[in-house]
Amino acid sequence: MSQHPQHFQADSLEVPAHLPARQRLEWEVAQLADGTLAAPRRKAVEAALLSDAELRSSYEAHRRLSGMLRKLPPMDVDLAGEIMRSVRLEPAYGDPVATAAGASQGGASSLLELARDWWLTVTAAAAALVVGVGLGSALFNAGESEPGIAVTPVEHDDSQFASTMRVAGPGEILRQQQASSDSADGRRLLAITVSGPEFLRWADPELNSSLPESAVVFGGSAVVETSRELLITGVASP
């Protein structure tokens, strides 16, 4: 009888005055089973349990019932998907972009689409211009070949761009940004794939309101450089 649940904080017990002696004892037995019986009464009640089979049965019943109530029944229900769908509609903590997006979801998504459309139009026009210039240049300078695409270093916030950018790899790689270069010869391309909020910031008309300041072409690709950023609108195999 000495092992009582320890998770309940024992409160002082005031036995209801109107209870007959036997019921008082039962009441105390229930408190003992819960571990809330006041210390001065514990020994007396434990002694009573030892000599009274009915009280022992009552004590065991209280313990069993508590155990049954605490035991979680098997439930084959998974609410995680539904709950997380609701949670994802809430703004994420510590994410001002998502918070702002969450605050005006409809407006933000249409703004994003507008910005994306605007930027696609601008880059497509620039690429067409560049390709035209490139073709003309290639016709003029037939026989000369470039190992890569030479670009002017561009300062962008804390990033330091490579003085020479080398484009490699097959297929079309659209919308990448050169972020930095840590190779000795500065010929390493570190590209950031643009998506989500980053794209929104990239295509922000405030940032990209001017036409590209310069452009070069290599194969079928066009590099558009502005004072703020360097974009590859398309890259073909060298």
Place this chain on the structure above:
Amino acid sequence: MEDSEWVADVLNGQQAGFEKLVRKYQRQALVVSYRLLGNHEDARDITQDAFVKAYRSLDTLERPAAFGGWLMRIVTNLSLNYRRGRRLRMAQPMEGAMADQLGSPMAADRPMRGHGSDSLAQSGRPERAVEGKELGDALQAALNQLPEKQRQALVLFTMQEMPQKEVAQTLGCSVEAVKWHVFQGRKKLRELLKDTM
């Protein structure tokens, strides 16, 4: 990982951390709500609401390691509020018929037999439920037979292991009343489940 780490993840913008908390506590939350409400559909709704409310208020949680207990208090409060609302909704169209009962001082403690409970609980005969049913179902059927305060005190104190003082605050009664409700509730449960214990 501990709850506190998942909470920290969420507060750092990683909502995936919250899914781990959901997976860990959804069953307990559902059972607590079900024990209080006696209805699976209501319990599901309350559980979902509780998690969303917990997410919204996560940055106010003082001890992230205590997420589980904090969540269960949200579940409890929502369940009790819902139950109170349900009782009001039930009382309105039956005002005249219930006038006599409401006059009784014990009216508030009468079980709401047959209202808002699952079919099992609506049978009103826990001993019937035992036949071919899980013990848990029988227990729930018996719980639904208890006066409301007794059931709530039992669920909060015994099942949720909430300190009696906190149960008293939650239910708006004295600590002695909580002890009495727990004692009486278990005594009745014992009678109702005598064939299964």
